[in-house]
Amino acid sequence: MPKIVAVTGNEAVAEAFRQVNPDVCAAYPITPSTDLMQRFASFVNNGKVKTEIILVESEHSAMSACIGASAAGGRVITATSSQGLALMWEELFIASGTRLPIVLGLVNRALSAPLNIHGDHSDGMGARDCGWIQLWSENAQEAYDNTIQAFRIAEHMDIRLPAMTCMDGFIISHSIERMEYLDDEVVKNFAGEFRTVNPLLDIEHPVSYGPLILPDYYMEFRRAHAEVMSKVPEVVLSVAKDFEKISGRKYSLFETYRLEDAEIAFVILNSAAGTSKDVIDEFRNKGVKAGLLKPRLYRPFPYEEVGEALKHLKAVCVLDRADAFGASYGPLYIDIAASLYPYKEKPTLINKIYGLGGRDYLPEHAELVLNELAEVAKTGRVKTFKEYIGVRE
Amino acid sequence: MKLKGWKDVKPGAVVTEAGSALKFKTGSWRAFKPKWIEENCIQCMFCWIYCPDMAVKAKDGKRAEFDYDYCKGCGICALECPGKKGNKAIVMEEEGK
Ligand code: SF4
Numbered sequence: 001m002p003k004i005v006a007v008t009g010n011e012a013v014a015e016a017f018r019q020v021n022p023d024v025c026a027a028y029p030i031t032p033s034t035d036l037m038q039r040f041a042s043f044v045n046n047g048k049v050k051t052e053i054i055l056v057e058s059e060h061s062a063m064s065a066c067i068g069a070s071a072a073g074g075r076v077i078t079a080t081s082s083q084g085l086a087l088m089w090e091e092l093f094i095a096s097g098t099r100l101p102i103v104l105g106l107v108n109r110a111l112s113a114p115l116n117i118h119g120d121h122s123d124g125m126g127a128r129d130c131g132w133i134q135l136w137s138e139n140a141q142e143a144y145d146n147t148i149q150a151f152r153i154a155e156h157m158d159i160r161l162p163a164m165t166c167m168d169g170f171i172i173s174h175s176i177e178r179m180e181y182l183d184d185e186v187v188k189n190f191a192g193e194f195r196t197v198n199p200l201l202d203i204e205h206p207v208s209y210g211p212l213i214l215p216d217y218y219m220e221f222r223r224a225h226a227e228v229m230s231k232v233p234e235v236v237l238s239v240a241k242d243f244e245k246i247s248g249r250k251y252s253l254f255e256t257y258r259l260e261d262a263e264i265a266f267v268i269l270n271s272a273a274g275t276s277k278d279v280i281d282e283f284r285n286k287g288v289k290a291g292l293l294k295p296r297l298y299r300p301f302p303y304e305e306v307g308e309a310l311k312h313l314k315a316v317c318v319l320d321r322a323d324a325f326g327a328s329y330g331p332l333y334i335d336i337a338a339s340l341y342p343y344k345e346k347p348t349l350i351n352k353i354y355g356l357g358g359r360d361y362l363p364e365h366a367e368l369v370l371n372e373l374a375e376v377a378k379t380g381r382v383k384t385f386k387e388y389i390g391v392r393e
Numbered sequence: 394m395k396l397k398g399w400k401d402v403k404p405g406a407v408v409t410e411a412g413s414a415l416k417f418k419t420g421s422w423r424a425f426k427p428k429w430i431e432e433n434c435i436q437c438m439f440c441w442i443y444c445p446d447m448a449v450k451a452k453d454g455k456r457a458e459f460d461y462d463y464c465k466g467c468g469i470c471a472l473e474c475p476g477k478k479g480n481k482a483i484v485m486e487e488e489g490k
């Protein structure tokens with residue numbers, strides 16, 4: 001029987017890790033993910049898991065140890081935030097290029113400077129194109145569910161790629177919510193036994209990892225990686241189907257909320273989607289046809305499916321909790337624009353940057369955006385394509 | 394040799410054939426070439442131990458010739474070589490001279 005609990009996002013992801021019982025974990029503490037790993041470390045110390053925990057001197061070393069353990073043939077986890085992920089960056093490419101199915105719990109936090117420990121998406125966005133799978137989560141339940149599913153997706157024999165699950169720092173990682181834990185046995189069976197591919201520890205079949213690939217072959221490996229990425233959405237959907245059977249909770253590549261008959265909509269990631277849905281309900285009560293799309297599988301990005309889901313709208317606002325300095329628009333906006341580009345008839349697209357460094361995203365912000373969208377839908381005129389909201393002049 | 398297409402490369406570039414580095418001749422990287430002067434050699438085998446590749450050969454427990462297919466010309470062997478009475482048994486010479 002599932003257990004109803006009141007826990008923080010960090011507790012929930014640590015619990016998912018405990019239930020999967022990985023072989024190796026290498027991590028280095030960084031706010032706000034410290035508490036996640038601290039909880040997992042107590043499971044290790046109290047003998048609740050058989051995981052070997054490797055304490056390292058930096059996140060660069062943490063990811064290096066994860067890569068070694070994964071290549072050796074273990075099921076491997078880690079967690080980090082912000083500068084920690086930034087310090088792992090070089091190794092992230094090695095993990096993905098080497099096709100190692102490591103699962104990383106990313107507790108999203110702003111990047112320095114100026115130094116800030118609060119939730120925004122700059123860290124995850126900075127690593128969006130490093131060949132990892134990214135699953136984003138609105139709340140503790142989704143973070144828990146995505147973590148469990150991440151193992152199955154990453155370790156799938158057609159995929160074998162590392163995956164990171166993202167949740168908002170503090171807003172989700174440190175807030176207590178009601179959610180449901182699955183039974184230990186159920187999660188254990190769902191995750192299944194870890195299957196190795198070319199493990200270094202199989203001394204009967206010696207292998208070498210990390211060879212030098214010169215211009216005569218490098219591009220073929222990159223093309224092959226892109227091909228594997230293109231198979232991810234299908235696997236994500238089939239894993240979601242199996243997950244629904246054990247949990248009753250439905251997952252897809254993205255979530256839509258009152259979108260089918262909508263004329264205006266938000267595209268927004270993670271926790272702020274919840275606030276937006278409440279405001280959408282208020283506007284619906286007033287007769288405004290508003291809706292929302294919340295990406296879940298952000299890498300690989302399901303361009304075609306997202307384009308199909310949004311093409312009928314009149315006006316869409318993409319809200320980015322990360323800026324892309326000098327790229328004109330926020331990262332999510334650029335992806336949404338690309339997914340709509342092939343259509344002749346498409347919504348007018350505007351971009352708002354919000355919530356940087358943990359700045360609150362309030363219902364009144366969502367209201368302002370919806371009012372503006374309604375105006376854009378009516379007149380077809382846009383004042384500014386990209387704007388910052390909740391910032392002092 | 395016909396090069397493989399992207400559909401045929403090994404996932405993650407993992408090399409599953411043991412000892413296949415033999416097929417990758419790296420001697421062409423060399424700018425300096427070690428030269429063995431046998432009369433100064435005291436058979437200490439330092440060069441054989443220190444060579445980061447396997448480019449110093451041994452035969453019947455004795456120092457044999459360099460394997461120039463793999464020697465990258467790093468000069469470590471020449472540096473470590475004690476030689477005889479102050480005369481080195483390995484000297485580095487510029488390639489192509
Ligand atoms: S030059 Fe370097 S690679 Fe060549 S034999 Fe000497 S130590 Fe080995």
Ligand code: SF4
Pocket residue numbers: 429433434435436437438439440441456470473474475476482483
């Ligand atoms: S290091 Fe010099 S002296 Fe010693 S075996 Fe090699 S060539 Fe001979």
